[in-house]
Amino acid sequence: MANSLFIDVHILQTVPPSNINRDDTGSPKSARFGGVKRARVSSQAWKKATRDLFPDMLNEDEIGQRTKYAVDMIAECIDNLLPNVDREQVRDAAEKVLSATGVKVTDGATGYLLFVAPGQARALAELAVESIGAGEAVNKKAAREIFDIKKNPLLNAVDVAMFGRMVADAPDLNVDASVQVAHAIGIGKMEPEFDYFTALDDRSPEDNAGAAMIETTEFTSSTMYRYANIDVLHLCENLGSAQVACRGVEAFLRSFILSMPTGKQNSFANRTLPAVIVIQLRNTQPVSLVNAFEKPVEACGGKSQVEIGCERLGDQAKAIDDAFGTFPQKTLVIVASPDAKALPDLMSGAVACNLGDAINEVALACSDFLAENGYQIEGED
Structure with missing residues (x-):
């Protein structure tokens, strides 16, 4: 049995x-790497x-949903189960059942964003109805x-299982992330x-030529x-289902590869897709290749940054x-x-x-790996 199957992207x-x-001044985020300022997009x-x-x-x-208003999520589920109960009683029951988990609730809200799966919200609602x-x-x-x-992995959501959850008030409710995402950095110097x-004001007087x-x-x-990398075994453990884990891997790969953060898109329309994607399957540990760019890449000799970057x-x-x-174990390249x-x-x-x-290919490799490690894929003998 392998320690896990790691997917590097x-x-x-x-x-x-x-x-x-953007940073707090409105400037594009940056980072120093290899002694040079680079463009940066945060992992968050x-x-x-991607989500x-x-x-x-x-x-x-x-x-899942990341929200301060998990009480509202639970209250909506209670309302579906007890449609004729007074709304105030429903909200009170939702607040009490969430507080019972160890999460601190003040005036119907948590003091931080709480990552909650729909299945967990429904189960808490059912528990609240029982108590009522x-x-x-x-x-x-x-x-x-x-x-x-x-104890209840099947109630978890795919994105909670991937990106983890931290509950300051109740650390035992934390979820360790099974996916790691690096800050994207420019391979060349930031300029x-x-x-x-x-x-111009469309309704300004004709004799007003100013902006x-x-x-x-x-x-x-x-x-x-x-x-980014995925720990496939950890993801499956977080979800309790090999089938959902494999579907989650597919969803993450496609979403991460095709996604683009939305900052200032209307002004710049920067909707590009990757020039090249390399997906590697490993059974030892994840391996980033970022050090290929510790020395900044400059287009030269008729070669673009992408061309030199691929060589690196x-x-x-x-x-x-x-x-x-x-x-x-396997390297797949999408050009x-x-x-x-x-x-x-x-x-x-x-x-x-x-x-x-x-x-x-990756989904099949995940399915085979999980089957070899005792996780049955639904629908298979």
Whole structure:
């Protein structure tokens, strides 16, 4: 039995003039790497963009909500079970059952965003209805077990299982993430620029030639290295279902690869797709190839940043595999740019394919791995 099956996702993606992830001053986020300032998009921003695509690929019951108003989620479920009960009584019951889990509730809201699965909200509502019917206080042990994924993993949502949950008031209700997402960084030096623009008032007098507004917007452009990994066994343990875990892997891969954070999109229309995607399956540990770009990449000699970046990726992967013996079990390369066409030949054992075939290959590998480790896929003997 292997420790796990790890899925590494490496992406090179060129983003044109844009400001998709701003800091507190409105400037594009940045980071220093290799002694040079790089463009950066936070992992939180790209995880949110990824989750935004989940409704197209997963059932509604498999998607959680991050909210301060979990009481409202539970109250809606209680209302469905007891439609004739007074609304105030319903909200009071919802607040009491959520408080029974150990989560602190003040004036109907938590003091932080709580990641709640629909199944957990329904189960808490059913427990609240039981307490109302019996005229007794909510069973605190039962309430906590609903949020405890070790005891009730099937109530968990795919995104909660992937990205984890931290409950400051009740650490035993935390969920360890099975997916890690790196901050995307530019493979070359960041060169911030400013767009000076004016706007005219459509109803201004004809003799008024001045602008009604003058502003500047900071932006940048870059070819970015994006990286994420999935611990397949951990994901399955968090969900309690091999079938849902495999579907979750498919949904994450497609969503992460195709997503784009939404900052300033109306101003810049920076809707690009990756130039190249490398998906590697490993049974040792996840391996990022970001150090391929510690020395910033500059387009030169007629080669683009993507072309040089692919050469760097191939060299870095070979160096790591040779040094540590961490050879991937499978490497799939999706080429979506003429500048990336050489990459499959630069990575040992790589198979070139399209995105759909790559995701199917990975899903099959996950299914086989989980079956070998004692997790039955529903519908299979």
